[in-house]
Amino acid sequence: MSFSRFLLIMCLSSVLVACGFKLRGDHSLPAGYKHLHVESMHSHAPLKRALNKRLEIYNIVPVVDMAKESHVHTITITLAPEKLERRLLSVFSTGQVAEYELILGVPYTVKFGDNDLIEAYFEVVRDYQDDPDQVLAKSRELELVLSEMRREAADRIIRRLSSQSTTRI
Template identity: 75%
Template structure:
């Protein structure tokens, strides 16, 4: 009975590994690349700050400037300006907006080494309930929601980057 159990466990592990499954917390740069550089079209963009913070949390080596010495073994992430849209979901009986759908569009480009460039775009979506009677509290809540959306966007960029075993993006 124990041999059968051991055989089932081993075959299950082999099946999981064969399908490419890996734990989500395993964030490493693709093979052959040592360092990462992040640049944004806008200086000190909130998404750039969030991405740099998340890279630090995942212990991914980040360099300030990308020079010709490490060009072949580095990855450059260029962040385009994020696009924030608000879509109306519901209104109060008075005609004031009650609920929005916030859509954060994240366009960026990844350059592997000296030549392989990949463009990418995704959206992070959240619902946001507005209350015209509590403007100050709701504006602070909106800042927190946007900050959370940027953190999720940064994590998604890192996961996409870590999932690359070659320069195919």
């Protein structure tokens, strides 16, 4: 490998590091925070379960008992009930619904240590084709699509946490 090629690679690498670029799979808590606590109005909410599973994948251990941990170094995520909407996209010639747009609204708040609450909201959108002749298969497919949407929502929450400071989400 020539010296000029090596120099070019080193310059590009230093530019990427200087601008704060991180690989997408590299999720960690912001600097200064050691613990993460997830709260929900319902203890077995599907989004809370999905978020806890995704935290395990990213090697972030959620705090279960907040009484034992310092609030100063803890991020608290409070999940509000998710909102699922279905919009009609198309119909068959018989007038039956052929396709829906599923919209999963995810409202939540984040508290970095003893700072103020930060409210956040985003939507995950998917198209879903309905077939009235295959009701059982389509109901199972709908469950899988909703599960995938919650998994994407959990990933988005983690990405936002790992890239945000206490000032904004």
